[in-house]
Amino acid sequence: MKPFPQHLLSITDLTRAQINALIDFSQPFLDLSRDDIRKASTMRGKTVINLFFENSTRTRSSFEIAGKRLSADVINISASMSAVQKGETLMDTGQTLAAMRPHVVVVRHGDSGSCHFLAKHTQGTSIVNGGDGAHEHPTQVLTDLLTLKNAWGDVKGKVITIVGDIKHSRVARSHLLAAKIMGYSVRVVAPKTLLPLHIEKMGCDVFHRFEDAIVGSDCIYMLRIQNERLKTNCSFPSIREYHEAYGLNMARFKLASDALILHPGPMNRGVEITSDVANHAQSQVLNQVENGVAMRMAILSTLCGLEAL
Ligand code: ASP
Numbered sequence: 001m002k003p004f005p006q007h008l009l010s011i012t013d014l015t016r017a018q019i020n021a022l023i024d025f026s027q028p029f030l031d032l033s034r035d036d037i038r039k040a041s042t043m044r045g046k047t048v049i050n051l052f053f054e055n056s057t058r059t060r061s062s063f064e065i066a067g068k069r070l071s072a073d074v075i076n077i078s079a080s081m082s083a084v085q086k087g088e089t090l091m092d093t094g095q096t097l098a099a100m101r102p103h104v105v106v107v108r109h110g111d112s113g114s115c116h117f118l119a120k121h122t123q124g125t126s127i128v129n130g131g132d133g134a135h136e137h138p139t140q141v142l143t144d145l146l147t148l149k150n151a152w153g154d155v156k157g158k159v160i161t162i163v164g165d166i167k168h169s170r171v172a173r174s175h176l177l178a179a180k181i182m183g184y185s186v187r188v189v190a191p192k193t194l195l196p197l198h199i200e201k202m203g204c205d206v207f208h209r210f211e212d213a214i215v216g217s218d219c220i221y222m223l224r225i226q227n228e229r230l231k232t233n234c235s236f237p238s239i240r241e242y243h244e245a246y247g248l249n250m251a252r253f254k255l256a257s258d259a260l261i262l263h264p265g266p267m268n269r270g271v272e273i274t275s276d277v278a279n280h281a282q283s284q285v286l287n288q289v290e291n292g293v294a295m296r297m298a299i300l301s302t303l304c305g306l307e308a309l
Pocket of ligand 1 (some may be wrong): 131137170203223224264265266
């Protein structure tokens with residue numbers, strides 16, 4: 001297997017063998033996270049900085065818990081409490097933190113390409129993309145792949161139907177790239193206003209009617225409308241009409257009732273998903289969260305060159 005890269009900026013930084021290795025490496029961390037004492041010492045002496053310029057519940061806390069469970073020193077910085085408020089540039093903030101010699105900096109930023117920019121302009125630290133604008137979210141997709149592999153055994157040949165604001169979703173984009181590496185197929189469902197132009201060139205099947213896509217899906221992956229990235233609010237007539245056309249409700253779910261339901265969170269219940277479906281036994285939403293900690297333990301360990309618990 002090729003050595004792991006220094007940074008994790010895009011899912012395409014990893015080969016299929018490396019993704020499978022991270023999935024395998026996560027399994028003992030899942031067990032550790034279910035033990036009474038949820039602590040190992042493998043990352044003692046390692047420093048992880050969470051640098052978050054955008055809001056986050058899951059990604060930030062799971063990187064923090066992941067680092068702490070492995071005894072790393074974890075520092076959280078949010079833009080609202082940092083010198084960014086005093087006019088400091090992203091480059092200066094990144095170089096300042098890198099000068100403190102952390103092993104890993106996890107970055108979330110509203111601009112696409114910001115993590116690549118920091119990786120280029122800092123030295124001696126691993127940069128992890130914790131979500132950059134509408135571009136990519138590789139650690140979410142790795143978490144999803146762990147969840148799906150543990151449910152199915154293998155994702156190869158499966159059909160994942162992604163529904164909602166595809167245009168502004170970094171999760172959708174990373175899945176479209178991961179599908180080619182891992183051998184699953186992706187259907188996307190959205191109104192034309194929430195689809196990037198020429199998306200079919202990324203190798204997916206495009207649908208505008210939810211019912212047409214749902215039959216034959218192995219997984220239905222629901223997305224939140226990324227209001228913070230919508231330049232105007234005229235992508236659809238109203239939330240009520242959006243929900244009627246693109247919301248996952250029980251009647252639609254019955255068209256593929258063996259499918260797993262995924263959502264990266266945060267969910268807007270009553271908009272893209274109804275509560276009865278979100279709480280259904282096929283829903284993997286909380287498994288995704290649990291697996292997210294184990295996968296991030298595997299990612300941090302691997303980037304620090306540690307391969308065993
Ligand atoms: N948590 C995911 C992200 O940061 C999805 C979302 O926010 O809707 O991209």
